[in-house]
Each structure stands twice: as structure tokens, then as C-alpha cells.
Amino acid sequence: MSLMASYCDQLADALGRETPSEWASMVDTLTRQRLIDTPHGDQARWLAALEKLPKVNATTNFSKDIVSTAATQPLSAEQQSLSLEGLQGLKPWRKGPFEFFDTYIDTEWHSDWKWQRVADHLSDLEGRAILDVGCGSGYHCWRMYGAGARFVLGIDPTILFLIQYLAVKRYTPSAPVWFAPLRLEQLPVSAGFFDTIFSMGVLYHRRSPLDHLQELFNLLRPGGELVLETLVVEGDQRTVLMPTDRYAMMRNVFFLPSTAMLEIWLSRLGFQSIRTVDVCDTSVEEQRSTEWMPFQSLPDFLDPNNSALTVEGYPSPRRAVIIAQRPE
Numbered sequence: 001m002s003l004m005a006s007y008c009d010q011l012a013d014a015l016g017r018e019t020p021s022e023w024a025s026m027v028d029t030l031t032r033q034r035l036i037d038t039p040h041g042d043q044a045r046w047l048a049a050l051e052k053l054p055k056v057n058a059t060t061n062f063s064k065d066i067v068s069t070a071a072t073q074p075l076s077a078e079q080q081s082l083s084l085e086g087l088q089g090l091k092p093w094r095k096g097p098f099e100f101f102d103t104y105i106d107t108e109w110h111s112d113w114k115w116q117r118v119a120d121h122l123s124d125l126e127g128r129a130i131l132d133v134g135c136g137s138g139y140h141c142w143r144m145y146g147a148g149a150r151f152v153l154g155i156d157p158t159i160l161f162l163i164q165y166l167a168v169k170r171y172t173p174s175a176p177v178w179f180a181p182l183r184l185e186q187l188p189v190s191a192g193f194f195d196t197i198f199s200m201g202v203l204y205h206r207r208s209p210l211d212h213l214q215e216l217f218n219l220l221r222p223g224g225e226l227v228l229e230t231l232v233v234e235g236d237q238r239t240v241l242m243p244t245d246r247y248a249m250m251r252n253v254f255f256l257p258s259t260a261m262l263e264i265w266l267s268r269l270g271f272q273s274i275r276t277v278d279v280c281d282t283s284v285e286e287q288r289s290t291e292w293m294p295f296q297s298l299p300d301f302l303d304p305n306n307s308a309l310t311v312e313g314y315p316s317p318r319r320a321v322i323i324a325q326r327p328e
Contacts (some may be wrong), residue, residue: 003047006034007166011178014133018151018176019193020131026188027180034181036320040159049164050170051088053100054079058171062146065112066318067139068099069171072320075101090164092293097138100167108293110286111139114200114229120320121277123225125149131219133184134202138165138177139186144198145177147167152177155184184215192220192326204247209255220326226271232279233257237264241314248310248317259320271324 001009008031015024035043056079057072075083083101096107126148132141135154138161144152155167156179165179184202197216206212216226232243237257248252257265259276266274284307287298298317303309306315 002036004039004043008032008035010197011096011122011180014151014176015153015179018153020190023188023190027182030182030244031180032147034157034159035162043159043163046090046160046163049086050166052082052086052089053167053170054083058101059275060142060172060175062142065115066097066099066104066241067142067168069101069168074082087167090160090167091163092295093125093137094293095139098137098139098168105292106288106290106295107137107139108287111136113286114319115140115143117278117280118200118227118229119143119147120307121321121323122147122227123196125196128209129193131155131194131197133199133216134205135165135179136163136201136289137177138168140200141165141177141179142168142175149196150176155182155187157181157183158272165255169298184212187215189218192214192218192222192224194219194224195221196227196247197227198227198229203228203230204254204256205252207254207289210265210269211256213265213271215325216325217269217271223328226266226324226326228266228324229261230262230322232259232262232318233315233317234259243312243314246312247314248298248312249296250301259322260307262322266322266324270327274318274322274324274328276322278321282319 012028014273017026058069060069093105094108095103095111127150128130129151130144130149132154135141135156138154140150141154157179162179162181197220199216203209203212233256237260239258240261241256243253263274284299289297302316303311310316319325
């Protein structure tokens with residue numbers, strides 16, 4: 001059986017235990033279509049890189065800023081060389097950081113900094129079923145598990161991110177952390193059942209932000225908690241920026257509201273206990289090019305003469321974290 005077929009079987013079993021049967025069946029079908037029926041053109045190459053990681057007993061630490069995997073016995077020189085080659089074959093690494101057998105992966109984003117800004121404001125994650133929308137490589141999914149979550153499902157359409165997730169999953173196969181290569185809008189409508197949903201770095205990519213928020217609301221159980229992190233701009237309850245074309249060289253950025261406007265959106269859709277818990281400017285220390293992500297990054301997207309502006313003349317990236325609840 002192929003690696004992807006085996007993974008799909010395991011994912012289906014996990015979904016069958018934790019989510020409604022019709023919902024689980026649809027997610028399983030869509031996942032198999034992406035990974036088996038119509039695989040990405042680079043999928044075989046990425047899987048070959050993954051297979052270079054040594055098949056050894058290892059332990060993984062999810063409770064610290066670096067999600068780190070360590071072998072229980074020292075690796076041979078050949079294993080170390082193949083491991084490094086495999087990890088390099090999975091570039092670019094955008095969300096992290098990670099460490100595999102003393103190889104530190106300095107990702108484009110210091111995702112640990114975002115987690116630090118969010119974690120202190122969360123309800124206790126112990127025993128919770130969690131959905132992480134736009135999960136990237138799965139870094140935050142592993143941190144959620146480290147914080148006590150019972151079940152974590154990350155979704156992201158990028159196949160390379162799924163295979164980066166599998167690099168960690170390889171050494172902790174029993175961890176109840178899963179990844180489906182799907183977009184939120186592909187998930188079937190169902191009675192809400194997730195205790196906590198994270199949507200971090202997604203809202204501004206949606207042409208209809210209210211539809212995105214409604215989809216999140218629908219998947220939360222009554223009393224469940226939404227953790228929303230997105231780009232915002234300064235302003236009052238009437239302020240929202242829609243770029244005419246690109247924002248920070250990204251084409252797929254549509255709506256950047258003020259936090260006051262964003263709170264109105266959430267309230268209109270029925271969320272309650274809405275609170276903005278953090279607002280900060282994104283620094284070139286938090287997002288930048290590295291050896292593991294050597295392409296353009298935030299320093300290239302800002303006005304070289306005024307870092308308070310993007311190259312297009314818009315306010316430079318500012319991010320807010322808002323927490324809200326679906327009513328009981």
C-alpha cells in the first residue's frame with residue numbers, strides 16, 4: 001500500500017471516531033481525490049525526500065517553541081546525511097521552527113511568536129477537539145496537541161505543507177493530530193462539533209470574509225471558541241481597506257478591516273464575548289528569508305524608504321488576535 005493510501009486510511013479512521021459520520025466520509029473522499037486520484041505534480045518528489053528521513057525510534061517535544069524530534073539512539077553519519085538531504089528536499093519551510101535530529105529548521109515565519117501572543121488568552125485546550133484552518137506545515141497543530149488537545153485537525157490545500165507535517169507525524173504516529181489538504185469552504189455543512197477553531201492568517205485571503213466567519217461559526221459547537229488572527233488597519237467602526245491590486249506583493253488580499261469593524265462583523269454573525277486580545281505590527285525579524293526559505297519575504301515587500309508602508313504605499317502589515325464564542 002502506498003504511503004498516501006495508508007495515511008488516508010488512518011485519517012478516515014480518526015475522523016470516524018471524532019466527527020459525524022457523513023462529515024467524516026466527505027472529508028475522506030475529498031482527501032483521497034487530492035492525494036491519490038489527482039496528485040500534485042511534485043508529490044512523488046516530495047515523498048521521496050520524506051522517505052530519506054531515517055526510520056528510527058524517536059521522541060518529539062511539542063511543548064516548547066521549537067517542535068523538536070530526537071532519536072533515542074545516535075544517528076549514523078549516513079542517516080544524518082540522508083536526513084538533512086530529505087529535509088532540504090522539502091523546502092521552502094515557511095511555518096515553524098522545527099528541529100529534526102539536531103538539524104534546526106529556521107523557517108520564514110517565527111510561528112512560535114504568534115503562538116506566544118495567542119496562548120495566554122485561550123481557554124484551556126485540555127481534552128478539546130480543535131480545527132486549525134490554514135494550518136500551514138502543522139506547527140500550531142502540534143503546539144495545540146502539546147497544550148492538551150484531545151484531537152486536532154489541520155486543513156490547508158498546500159500539499160507540500162502536508163508532507164512537512166508528515167515529517168513530524170513519522171515519529172509520533174499515535175498523536176491525534178491530522179491534516180486534510182482542503183480549504184474551509186470545501187468542508188461539508190454540519191451541526192457544529194469542534195470545541196475550538198483557529199483561523200490564523202486566512203480571513204484577508206477570502207473574497208467574502210463574512211462567508212468565512214459564518215463557516216467557522218457553523219462548525220463550532222454551541223459554547224465553542226473561535227481564535228481569529230488576521231491583518232487589520234487602524235481606524236474606527238467604518239474603516240476597511242481593500243487594495244486595488246496587490247498588498248505587500250500578494251495578489252490574494254481582499255479586506256483589511258479595523259479591529260472595531262471586525263468585531264462588528266463577528267457580532268452581526270451571532271458571535272458573543274468578542275474581544276481583541278492582541279494587536280501588533282509584523283516585524284522583519286518575525287517574517288524573513290532564511291536558508292530554509294530563500295525566496296522573497298517581508299523585507300522585500302516594504303517600501304525601502306519607509307518601512308511603515310508596503311511597496312504599494314499601504315500601511316505595513318499589522319495583525320490582530322480576536323477571540324469570540326458561539327452562544328450556548
